[in-house]
Amino acid sequence: MVRVAHISDSHLGSAVFQLAERKKDARACLKKAVDMALRKSPDILVHTGDLFDRPDPSNEDLSFVMELFRDIGDDVCKIVVQGNHDIPYGYRRQLSPILSIENAGLVRSTTTEDHASFTVDCDGEKVDINLISWTRPRRIRHLLTKQAGYSSNIKLLFAHDLPVDKQEIPASFDYIGIGHSHNFLLDEEYDIGRPGSTAIIDWKKEQGAHKKLIVAEITKEGNEYFTETLNDVRDFKFITGLDVTGMGPEEISALMKERIDHLSVKKNKKPIIIMEVKGAIDTETEQSIGRAEILEYGDRVCNPLFFHVEPRWDVLGARRITLSEPLNAEKSIVEYLEQTQEEDPEDLVGLYHDIVR
Numbered sequence: 001m002v003r004v005a006h007i008s009d010s011h012l013g014s015a016v017f018q019l020a021e022r023k024k025d026a027r028a029c030l031k032k033a034v035d036m037a038l039r040k041s042p043d044i045l046v047h048t049g050d051l052f053d054r055p056d057p058s059n060e061d062l063s064f065v066m067e068l069f070r071d072i073g074d075d076v077c078k079i080v081v082q083g084n085h086d087i088p089y090g091y092r093r094q095l096s097p098i099l100s101i102e103n104a105g106l107v108r109s110t111t112t113e114d115h116a117s118f119t120v121d122c123d124g125e126k127v128d129i130n131l132i133s134w135t136r137p138r139r140i141r142h143l144l145t146k147q148a149g150y151s152s153n154i155k156l157l158f159a160h161d162l163p164v165d166k167q168e169i170p171a172s173f174d175y176i177g178i179g180h181s182h183n184f185l186l187d188e189e190y191d192i193g194r195p196g197s198t199a200i201i202d203w204k205k206e207q208g209a210h211k212k213l214i215v216a217e218i219t220k221e222g223n224e225y226f227t228e229t230l231n232d233v234r235d236f237k238f239i240t241g242l243d244v245t246g247m248g249p250e251e252i253s254a255l256m257k258e259r260i261d262h263l264s265v266k267k268n269k270k271p272i273i274i275m276e277v278k279g280a281i282d283t284e285t286e287q288s289i290g291r292a293e294i295l296e297y298g299d300r301v302c303n304p305l306f307f308h309v310e311p312r313w314d315v316l317g318a319r320r321i322t323l324s325e326p327l328n329a330e331k332s333i334v335e336y337l338e339q340t341q342e343e344d345p346e347d348l349v350g351l352y353h354d355i356v357r
């Protein structure tokens, strides 16, 4: 049996809302994931790419990663494939920072190529390892076929992304570990695992998403899977379901404050709060919403690292007017003027009477 601990997509250097604190968080999230993985005593620790958010990581991030892998020691086989974020645009693969880490002897990767195949020894058990770094989809199909041959050894495939149907993946692999998408997936029938990112990178795509450490105990007869939830080190609070259709600015403001009041936050944890507001409002209302006041209120009540209001509302050119008796012209004029607050109703009603007479 060989035990694989699988993590992915750490995006070191990324910072949601340009918050410098998130760069530190990303490192802490990776450290947390690695520590969690090591507690499972894996033979192989694999990171399926996008270790960095950019192909030119900061010295801080690069030295952090080198220290992290160095401290794991040589008892664990450490593997990193190169993700699309690790590689400079245009596939100039040789410039990836992953190559530096590999050249330092800290991890195995795909060198200056887009793939690699080698055999390692895990407690006397021979394990064939096949790697595919980020490359063009056609090239991935080609590499898959090339690496697919039968082996009596345990045979593993790690790729940043496999843009093919699962039925097209050759059955000769005993476990297929992938990354790229930041949400957890485990298909035990096809033995495909994707842990999701170690941190929240893009909250719009990862809201309510699960990220997990995948531990696979692999034998030729079949695999056993264990997963453990990987929460971001930072608290993210999503306030959703606010529909402000037909409301005025004061009502909207009151609703937002009420939802802030109901949030359970530990003040010393400095969470990131994201409030999504949807519905249909008119231009006038949009301009009158006291956003600064609401943000200030949120800051006071929750002491967040950052509070963001995401306006998902549609702005209507004109406000919908409700007329209780549309055939009653006089009443309709009054109601119209009341709802639009355009002019003094008396004037127009007087004018109407003059016309009718």
Ligand SMILES: [Mn+2]
Residues within 6 Å of the ligand: 009, 011, 049, 050, 083, 085, 180, 181
């Ligand atoms: Mn990614």
